[in-house]
Amino acid sequence: MDKKATHEEFQQAVNRLQREACKGTSAQKTLEESVERLKVAYDQSIIYQKALHEEIAERQRVEKALQKAHEELEARVDQRTQELAKANASLSVESERLKKAQEALKKAYNEIGQRFGERTAELEAVNTQLRKEIEERQRAEEACRASEANYRAIFNAINDAILVHDVETGEVVDVNWRMFEMYGVSPAEVRQLTDNVDLSLGGPPYTAESASEWFKKAAKGEAQLFEWRAKDHSGRDFWVEVNLKRALISGQHRLLAVVRDITERKLAQEKLITYHDKLRAMASRLSLAEERERRRIATEVHDHIGQNLAFAKIKLGTLLRSITSDSLGQAVGQVVKLVDEAIRDTRALISELGSPILYELGFVPAVDWLTQQVEKRHGIALSCEDDGQPKPLRDDVCVLLFQGVRELLANVVRHARAHSGKVCITRLDNEIQIDVEDDGVGFDPASIGPGVGENSRFGLFSLRERLEPLGGHMDVASKTGQGTKVTLRGPLKSDGKDKRRKVS
Numbered sequence: 001m002d003k004k005a006t007h008e009e010f011q012q013a014v015n016r017l018q019r020e021a022c023k024g025t026s027a028q029k030t031l032e033e034s035v036e037r038l039k040v041a042y043d044q045s046i047i048y049q050k051a052l053h054e055e056i057a058e059r060q061r062v063e064k065a066l067q068k069a070h071e072e073l074e075a076r077v078d079q080r081t082q083e084l085a086k087a088n089a090s091l092s093v094e095s096e097r098l099k100k101a102q103e104a105l106k107k108a109y110n111e112i113g114q115r116f117g118e119r120t121a122e123l124e125a126v127n128t129q130l131r132k133e134i135e136e137r138q139r140a141e142e143a144c145r146a147s148e149a150n151y152r153a154i155f156n157a158i159n160d161a162i163l164v165h166d167v168e169t170g171e172v173v174d175v176n177w178r179m180f181e182m183y184g185v186s187p188a189e190v191r192q193l194t195d196n197v198d199l200s201l202g203g204p205p206y207t208a209e210s211a212s213e214w215f216k217k218a219a220k221g222e223a224q225l226f227e228w229r230a231k232d233h234s235g236r237d238f239w240v241e242v243n244l245k246r247a248l249i250s251g252q253h254r255l256l257a258v259v260r261d262i263t264e265r266k267l268a269q270e271k272l273i274t275y276h277d278k279l280r281a282m283a284s285r286l287s288l289a290e291e292r293e294r295r296r297i298a299t300e301v302h303d304h305i306g307q308n309l310a311f312a313k314i315k316l317g318t319l320l321r322s323i324t325s326d327s328l329g330q331a332v333g334q335v336v337k338l339v340d341e342a343i344r345d346t347r348a349l350i351s352e353l354g355s356p357i358l359y360e361l362g363f364v365p366a367v368d369w370l371t372q373q374v375e376k377r378h379g380i381a382l383s384c385e386d387d388g389q390p391k392p393l394r395d396d397v398c399v400l401l402f403q404g405v406r407e408l409l410a411n412v413v414r415h416a417r418a419h420s421g422k423v424c425i426t427r428l429d430n431e432i433q434i435d436v437e438d439d440g441v442g443f444d445p446a447s448i449g450p451g452v453g454e455n456s457r458f459g460l461f462s463l464r465e466r467l468e469p470l471g472g473h474m475d476v477a478s479k480t481g482q483g484t485k486v487t488l489r490g491p492l493k494s495d496g497k498d499k500r501r502k503v504s
Contacts, residue, residue: 013087017080020073034059165255167219167246173254182240182261184233206230218244219255227262239266281469291399295359298350306346313339363391363398364425367405367434371423378413381420389427392493397470401434404463404474404488408436411459416440416484430492431472437485445476460486 155162161179163172180186204210206229218224224244231237243258316339320332358366368384375382393401405423412418418440426433448460464474472490 009087013080013084017077017084020076034062159260161240161259161261163257163259164249165215165257167253167255170215170255179259182232182259183230189233214242214244215255218246221246227266230259238263277469287400287403287466288396291403301346302350306343306350309339309343309346313343358398358402363393363402363432366402367423367425370402370406370409374409374413380413380418382409383422385422385424387426391425391427391432393432393490394470394493397472397490400466400470401432401472401488401490404467405434405436407459407463408486408488412436412438412440415443418483427492428489430494431489432492434488435485436488437483439483442478442480442482442484444480445478448476463488 156177158176159178161182162176163179164174165171166173175187211228214224214226223246224242226242228240228242229237230240239262241260241262243260245256245258247254247256249256313336316332316336320329320336323329323332357369364386368386371382371384374380409421409423412421416438418438421436421438421440424433424435424437426435448464460474460476467474467488467490470490472488474489475487476484477487478484
């Protein structure tokens with residue numbers, strides 16, 4: 001703006017100088033015409049000399065005035081010329097600055113154009129990306145709506161009741177339709193349910209306070225699974241299995257409660273437990289009946305077959321002494337040896353069937369005798385250790401524990417491939433403990449079960465099942481290649497006296 005004003009002032013000054021120069025030229029012409037007129041007047045009339053002199057004097061004054069004006073004009077022209085020169089120099093500098101400014105402006109314009117093009121391309125790319133993102137967002141929203149519809153369909157089709165709680169307040173924020181069916185409430189009534197109160201049976205231990213403890217643990221991130229007595233809107237109580245787990249749903253932390261009605265399962269379990277108890281009681285009675293029958297058979301074998309074999313041996317001995325023929329004597333001698341073997345086998349059979357030592361001397365001596373018999377027959381180094389404390393046992397417990405020790409020693413002989421073993425009998429408070437240990441090949445205790453086959457360990461499973469209804473139990477510690485230790489425990493008599501009466 002300042003540069004434009006300076007240029008206009010300079011133009012005005014040049015115009016003024018031009019006008020003054022024109023005036024000076026006009027005056028010069030006038031002067032020349034006057035001189036000519038004077039010459040003509042001088043030539044024409046001398047008469048008018050006086051007037052001419054006056055006119056000359058006047059003219060001289062005019063010339064002086066003109067000269068003075070001319071000098072002033074020249075001075076002013078010089079001054080104005082200097083001013084114009086200065087203005088021209090300033091204008092040249094300003095013009096140079098304008099030129100540089102124009103070049104800078106052109107360069108800036110080009111740069112702005114380039115940047116505008118680049119920015120336009122970037123904006124087009126951004127717009128393209130935005131359109132893609134919008135399309136993806138729309139597809140994601142459609143997929144989300146479809147997923148929500150699928151989620152709702154699955155959520156409501158599940159046969160378990162599902163309650164979604166707020167982690168902080170415990171408020172029920174969402175449920176599925178199975179919950180309405182299971183608890184007999186309407187959607188409007190769900191919001192009115194107080195936390196864990198209206199859905200629990202109410203009696204100990206199924207109280208709202210107990211349920212709150214489960215919920216607090218689950219809210220900390222610890223998944224909870226437990227059985228619970230619940231009640232519906234009409235007051236009917238039923239069994240449920242509750243699975244509590246903290247979950248992130250729609251960006252918010254929720255407590256997910258999956259409730260399964262297990263009333264029929266509990267009734268079936270109760271029936272099964274009752275059935276098992278009956279089976280165990282029957283097994284116990286059968287065990288005693290078996291033992292009585294074994295003892296009866298052993299008695300019959302002892303009283304009849306054993307006595308007859310002994311009498312036959314005596315008769316054969318008498319006959320052998322009366323025979324004079326060598327060949328006949330050898331034949332009778334062989335018969336005597338066969339009778340001796342039959343007597344030994346009969347005694348072994350009587351011991352296995354009836355275990356007379358168990359009834360005559362008691363449990364500990366019977367186990368000690370049993371270990372000695374196994375050691376003699378099978379060549380396995382066995383020992384029996386007793387802590388010396390009294391161990392009074394009921395008949396059924398005594399028989400079952402002795403049978404158990406016998407079965408365990410039979411397993412050592414048949415399966416363990418052991419070189420040595422021991423049986424330790426101790427008293428622990430009101431229980432008797434028998435540890436049967438060997439250094440054999442061992443096995444996986446998880447294989448103990450009711451299955452069939454070589455690796456089912458059904459004998460151990462059966463022994464455990466027979467012990468439990470009598471108040472006893474069995475523990476197995478074994479690793480492959482590291483031997484086996486089986487612990488049997490059974491209850492002692494409450495009177496504390498070891499009567500050692502015979503088992504009937």
